[in-house]
Amino acid sequence: xxxxxxxxxxxxxxxxxxxxxxxxxxxxxxxxxxxxxxxxxxxxxxxxxxxxxxxxxxxxxxxxxxxxxxxxxxxxxxxxxxxxxxxxxxxxxxxxxxxxxxxxxxxxxxxxxxxxxxxxxxxxxxxxxxxxxxxxxxxxxxxxxxxxxxxxxxxxxxxxxxxxxxxxxxxxxxxxxxxxxxxxxxxxxxxxxxxxxxxxxxxxxxxxxxxxxxxxxxxxxxxxxxxxxxxxxxxxxxx
Numbered sequence: 001x002x003x004x005x006x007x008x009x010x011x012x013x014x015x016x017x018x019x020x021x022x023x024x025x026x027x028x029x030x031x032x033x034x035x036x037x038x039x040x041x042x043x044x045x046x047x048x049x050x051x052x053x054x055x056x057x058x059x060x061x062x063x064x065x066x067x068x069x070x071x072x073x074x075x076x077x078x079x080x081x082x083x084x085x086x087x088x089x090x091x092x093x094x095x096x097x098x099x100x101x102x103x104x105x106x107x108x109x110x111x112x113x114x115x116x117x118x119x120x121x122x123x124x125x126x127x128x129x130x131x132x133x134x135x136x137x138x139x140x141x142x143x144x145x146x147x148x149x150x151x152x153x154x155x156x157x158x159x160x161x162x163x164x165x166x167x168x169x170x171x172x173x174x175x176x177x178x179x180x181x182x183x184x185x186x187x188x189x190x191x192x193x194x195x196x197x198x199x200x201x202x203x204x205x206x207x208x209x210x211x212x213x214x215x216x217x218x219x220x221x222x223x224x225x226x227x228x229x230x231x232x233x234x235x236x237x238x239x
Contacts, residue, residue, distance in 0.1 A: 004031040011046045012198045013039045018053040023063035029085030047198035051103035058104045059112025083231045093118040094216045097209030099201045103194035117153035125190040126171035126183040134166045145223030
């Protein structure tokens with residue numbers, strides 16, 4: 001069963017998360033990476049729009065129940081594979097040689113909000129959905145790499161408030177803070193604006209990719225350095 005899939009619309013790849021709340025687990029990571037593999041092979045694609053098919057949710061982040069069950073089962077390899085898989089997704093979005101636009105059509109919580117921050121640009125509907133980092137309330141600390149690339153998308157003062165409070169923000173608030181390009185009136189307008197924006201890009205992949213590689217060099221370094229300190233010892237949750 002596909003929980004992440006994509007289709008080509010003209011020269012735009014539309015990636016759709018299609019598992020209701022779109023909670024992230026090992027299958028999610030595997031299928032998202034497969035989509036990115038296939039898109040990179042298609043040389044006539046010039047941009048990506050990432051969205052969800054659910055009426056209420058973009059993504060509610062890590063599948064905490066899945067994670068807890070794997071800890072109970074002592075299936076540590078699956079947890080590590082998942083974490084490495086998500087880090088690969090974040091790095092690939094950061095370095096994708098074409099623009100990646102998040103069309104946030106509903107709730108973006110935790111790793112769902114983080115996923116959108118790894119994208120180059122964000123649009124969000126203002127009639128439905130909140131954007132927040134609830135990790136402070138669910139005892140799951142950010143990895144250093146997550147902090148590094150969220151900072152590229154959210155002003156430091158605002159991120160500090162969101163990180164330490166878990167406060168939920170609306171699309172209208174995010175637009176005022178320049179976190180998103182536009183707060184759309186509804187789902188139809190959201191997709192229309194995101195697709196139109198994606199369609200303005202016809203850049204050559206080598207230069208586009210190189211610019212992003214240099215721009216995000218320090219972020220990638222932080223992500224890669226966190227593996228032995230946080231992922232290998234499974235230093236991922238608080239008691």
